Amino acid sequence: MPIHSLQGSFSGRLLTDPADMAPFLIDWRKRWTGKAIAVALPDTSEDVATVVRWCAANQVPIVPQGGNTGMSGACVPDGSGRALLLSLTRLNRVREVDALNNTMTVEAGCILQNLQDVARDANRLFPLSLGAEGSCTIGGNLSTNAGGVAVLRYGNARELCLGLEVVTADGEIWNGLRGLRKDNTGYDLRDLFVGAEGTLGVITAATVKLFPLPAAKVTAWAAVPSLHHAMQLLERAQNTLGARLTAFEALTPPCIDILGEQLPHLRWPMDERATDAVLIELSDPDSEAAGRVALEGLLEHAMEAGWVSDAAIAANLTQSREFWSLREHMTEAQQRAGKNIKHDIAVPVSRIADFVAQTNAAIAKAFPGVRMIVFGHLGDGNLHYNVSPPKGTRGEDFEVIEGAVNRITHDAVHAFNGSVSAEHGLGVLRRGEAARYKSAVELKLMHAIKQALDPQGIMNPGKALGDFA
Numbered sequence: 227m228p229i230h231s232l233q234g235s236f237s238g239r240l241l242t243d244p245a246d247m248a249p250f251l252i253d254w255r256k257r258w259t260g261k262a263i264a265v266a267l268p269d270t271s272e273d274v275a276t277v278v279r280w281c282a283a284n285q286v287p288i289v290p291q292g293g294n295t296g297m298s299g300a301c302v303p304d305g306s307g308r309a310l311l312l313s314l315t316r317l318n319r320v321r322e323v324d325a326l327n328n329t330m331t332v333e334a335g336c337i338l339q340n341l342q343d344v345a346r347d348a349n350r351l352f353p354l355s356l357g358a359e360g361s362c363t364i365g366g367n368l369s370t371n372a373g374g375v376a377v378l379r380y381g382n383a384r385e386l387c388l389g390l391e392v393v394t395a396d397g398e399i400w401n402g403l404r405g406l407r408k409d410n411t412g413y414d415l416r417d418l419f420v421g422a423e424g425t426l427g428v429i430t431a432a433t434v435k436l437f438p439l440p441a442a443k444v445t446a447w448a449a450v451p452s453l454h455h456a457m458q459l460l461e462r463a464q465n466t467l468g469a470r471l472t473a474f475e476a477l478t479p480p481c482i483d484i485l486g487e488q489l490p491h492l493r494w495p496m497d498e499r500a501t502d503a504v505l506i507e508l509s510d511p512d513s514e515a516a517g518r519v520a521l522e523g524l525l526e527h528a529m530e531a532g533w534v535s536d537a538a539i540a541a542n543l544t545q546s547r548e549f550w551s552l553r554e555h556m557t558e559a560q561q562r563a564g565k566n567i568k569h570d571i572a573v574p575v576s577r578i579a580d581f582v583a584q585t586n587a588a589i590a591k592a593f594p595g596v597r598m599i600v601f602g603h604l605g606d607g608n609l610h611y612n613v614s615p616p617k618g619t620r621g622e623d624f625e626v627i628e629g630a631v632n633r634i635t636h637d638a639v640h641a642f643n644g645s646v647s648a649e650h651g652l653g654v655l656r657r658g659e660a661a662r663y664k665s666a667v668e669l670k671l672m673h674a675i676k677q678a679l680d681p682q683g684i685m686n687p688g689k690a691l692g693d694f695a
């Protein structure tokens with residue numbers, strides 16, 4: 227049936243003009259460009275169901291898309307031109323805020339930052355926080371099981387999700403929007419759709435957890451002699467600050483170098499720029515003064531112990547934003563510096579410093595001069611173990627070494643019992659790597675789930691699991 231037959235059957239929009247469709251068909255990193263039969267922008271869950279039913283009847287593959295900020299190429303179609311791109315951005319209503327239950331029920335296309343604001347207006351915290359929060363959507367966050375900078379205290383997107391509404395691959399609506407903390411009534415369908423990268427169904431709404439708003443946040447920047455010292459600081463911080471410790475992020479010296487080079491207007495907390503640095507955030511339920519005393523105590527102890535060589539506590543909100551701005555501009559600074567190779571690895575927290583030391587040495591030996599742009603969520607054992615071309619070059623043919631760099635990195639991750647994708651999903655970037663390192667049993671179970679929930683293989687084909695067989 228021709229695509230135009232779809233338009234009359236749902237509210238919202240259907241784009242078929244190539245110029246209108248173009249922005250939806252290229253990913254944020256500008257690494258993957260695809261083609262589509264059309265871009266559908268439904269207004270409601272019923273609209274989504276109508277579109278999916280049409281696709282199922284016509285064997286048209288569906289690529290769900292939220293804010294198109296994903297890092298693994300999962301939200302753009304392939305080059306065949308057979309797929310329909312399903313944008314969820316017009317499903318952007320907050321259906322309910324239940325402050326007593328500490329939940330809100332929101333549609334998939336709501337922008338993350340808007341949801342943080344809605345929660346704050348209700349005197350609550352929605353803690354999911356990441357650099358793309360001004361444009362990513364909660365549907366995309368859940369479909370990638372996004373992490374970000376507050377996982378240490380509040381968990382990743384999966385842990386923040388209590389219920390889902392999903393349009394299944396044959397176009398039925400499953401309403402699982404239960405705001406329950408306890409529900410042991412069989413298989414957990416919610417947890418199948420979270421992190422599935424749109425390969426099992428379309429998330430149309432979610433019930434997510436809210437938390438009390440902290441009275442104050444206090445931010446510190448600490449220069450540390452090595453990541454091993456940083457881990458000693460982390461252990462002490464967890465023991466003395468407990469649940470008040472909400473972020474523990476790291477930047478290694480080449481990151482500090484690339485930030486200064488690409489974004490020289492950014493302000494620096496201290497003169498010391500040659501060592502690893504840690505960004506710590508404490509959220510205090512009582513007062514800013516109490517938070518400051520606790521953080522000062524931690525840093526004094528750490529300096530005496532030799533784990534920290536210099537430290538600064540932000541004097542006010544402006545300075546705290548300046549500290550965070552350095553961390554949040556890492557992706558942009560690296561992007562500006564030319565081509566790059568990204569890894570999103572996790573190993574047990576206790577092994578992360580050893581992993582970096584050993585793998586840095588292996589990569590430096592194989593590819594002398596490359597810049598190791600290693601930063602991220604140190605407190606979770608998750609680092610963006612990224613590589614940039616040697617200083618002063620832009621790496622026009624950098625992709626030539628990508629396979630070999632990936633092999634060194636991911637073999638090391640595997641040896642450390644880690645993960646090749648901690649928070650960005652598999653998409654097309656990492657689907658082959660997951661197939662390489664996962665056991666045959668694990669892959670067989672994953673394919674069985676896909677077969678059961680999407681027997682026609684129309685939901686985001688070729689993503690996460692590779693081609694559907």
Ligand code: FAD
Pocket residue numbers: 254289290291292293294295296297300301314334355356357358361362363364365366367368369370371372373374375422423424425427428429430557649650686689
């Ligand atoms: P998209 O990119 O549009 O889609 C991502 C995946 O989800 C695709 O597979 C898509 O098909 C699927 N999908 C989207 N919506 C739905 C839906 N409603 N139903 C079913 N499937 C759907 N990620 C982190 O985890 N932590 C970070 O700290 C972080 N920082 C970032 C910083 C920057 C500057 C950028 C650009 C990205 C960052 N990301 C981070 C990656 C990205 O923002 C997140 O993965 C985000 O969760 C994706 O949301 P999105 O709405 O843009 O989804």
Ligand code: 2HG
Pocket residue numbers: 357374554556557568569602603610612
């Ligand atoms: C972050 O933590 C994001 O800033 C992006 O996950 C990481 O640019 C990257 O590789």
Ligand code: ZN
Pocket residue numbers: 373374602603610649
């Ligand atoms: Zn990250």
